[in-house]
Amino acid sequence: MSLHYARGFEIGYFDGYTRVLVYNPWAENEIMARYYLYREDSSLLPKDGYHVRIPLSSLAIASCTHVAFLDLLDELDLLRGVCNASMVYNPVLRQSINEGQVADLGDAFRIKREILLQIRPQALMASGYNQYDEHLQAISQAGVSILYNNEWMEQNLLARAEWLRFVACFLDKDRLADSLFRQTEANYLRLKELASSAAGSAPVVMSGDNFRGSWYMPGGRSHQAQLFRDAGASYFFENDSTTGSIALGFEQVVRDFNQADIWIGASNATDLNALLAMDERYVWFKSVKNKQVYSYQGRMTADGANDYWESAVVRPDSLLADFIKLFHPELLPGHEWIYINQLP
Structure with missing residues (x-):
């Protein structure tokens, strides 16, 4: 085969x-x-x-x-x-x-x-x-x-x-x-082509969060960075050659990402107040000020099981649709998020 x-x-x-x-x-x-x-x-x-x-x-x-x-x-x-x-x-x-x-x-x-x-x-x-x-x-x-x-x-x-x-x-x-x-492949490639037709400038995205003094961002050759590109977003490390994660200090994240439009994958906080309670310095980010902070808690059980780690693996087309809806909502007006949710 x-x-x-x-x-x-x-x-x-x-x-x-x-x-x-x-x-x-x-x-x-x-x-x-x-x-x-x-x-x-x-x-x-x-x-x-x-x-x-x-x-x-x-x-x-x-x-x-x-x-x-x-x-x-x-x-x-x-x-x-x-x-x-x-x-x-x-x-x-x-x-x-x-x-x-x-x-x-x-x-x-x-x-x-x-x-x-x-x-x-x-x-x-x-x-x-x-x-x-x-x-x-x-x-x-x-x-x-x-x-x-x-x-x-x-x-x-x-x-x-x-x-x-x-x-x-x-x-x-x-x-x-x-x-x-x-x-799945055909759906993904069709959605990728749709995202490439988006008008206007690409939104700038940041990812991850501060964990015990280190902030882990997707490397430029990781599948997460690929998802950002395919969905039509701009990412600081998009030309980086790292396939895994990049560990950054908080100061570097503030320097390079404080003006990012969208923050995706922000911890397990259920709302912005809970997020700021974890680290009050998060308020320095434009995405927090504009309430453009999102996580992967769209499908979760009460005890924390998350479908992002299950069906999103075999349905990358559905995941890509979520991200296109996030970055360019006008392209998929009828799509409802499956894996993503906005922190209120």
């Missing part, structure tokens, strides 16, 4: 099996995991990787970002366990958790192995990290396949969404994933 955006995995079709390679994001050209997917026991498989029978009969996940992939493919019923269950937003899955049909596996970095081995899923989907994980190794040795879903390391919003193809391979739903992703 030809991938258009994702760089972290590769899919190949062979006689009797499908090969899925997951690359190590921290070591160029190094393979993190090699999977051979088969349907028939008689299949002759190479011995240099994990053998996984498809479609999967059951699954556990270690990250809430994986929920939306399964939901889009109509496979939530496969789930037997999930880490950090209180952080799940999806209403259907929350009900299954509350009814005891899906187990809470605890923290993703300290998975409750005894519970996982009791429910015995065929596989555990987990995020890979640049370190040895003894919990995942022990789970693998106990016979549960570890599927490394590293969508979070991609630098492009459509690349993150394209990991839908990776998930679909294990569910034998490759064609459905191809159709769904192509639709």
Whole structure:
């Protein structure tokens, strides 16, 4: 299968099996995991990787970002366990958790192995990290396949969404994933073209907030900065080459961003008064004075589960529509924000 955006995995079709390679994001050209997917026991498989029978009969996940992939493919019923269950937003899955049909596996970095081995899923989907994980190794040795879903390391919003193809391979739903992703891609590119037609000057945007003395801004090559560009905003670091976050001191943020028109991603404050109570110096920013401060709390449960970390990963077109509505509301007059909300 030809991938258009994702760089972290590769899919190949062979006689009797499908090969899925997951690359190590921290070591160029190094393979993190090699999977051979088969349907028939008689299949002759190479011995240099994990053998996984498809479609999967059951699954556990270690990250809430994986929920939306399964939901889009109509496979939530496969789930037997999930880490950090209180952080799940999806209403259907929350009900299954509350009814005891899906187990809470605890923290993703300290998975409750005894519970996982009791429910015995065929596989555990987990995020890979640049370190040895003894919990995942022990789970693998106990016979549960570890599927490394590293969508979070991609630098492009459509690349993150394209990991839908990776998930679909294990569910034998490759064609459905191809159709769904192509639709998302087409919507995204259409919205990007719409944003490029905006009249007037681009609004200047700032992001993040002050956390223990450091203010983390998206690097110029990060997917967040890409979102600002594609939605038609101007961003101070848009020509920067950093793919992750940039740590800044408060004084530098005041110097470079005090005249920004819009502030997005401002902490977990529910209103401007609460935001100023966290740091009264925020009042120095034009965006605060003009009440142009926004956060990603458009879809949240009472206990803090946020759909921004779930469905926005697989629906970057919906996220882009939110940002176009924020930066150029005249272009999408009928759109209602999904993930964004304004601090009153």
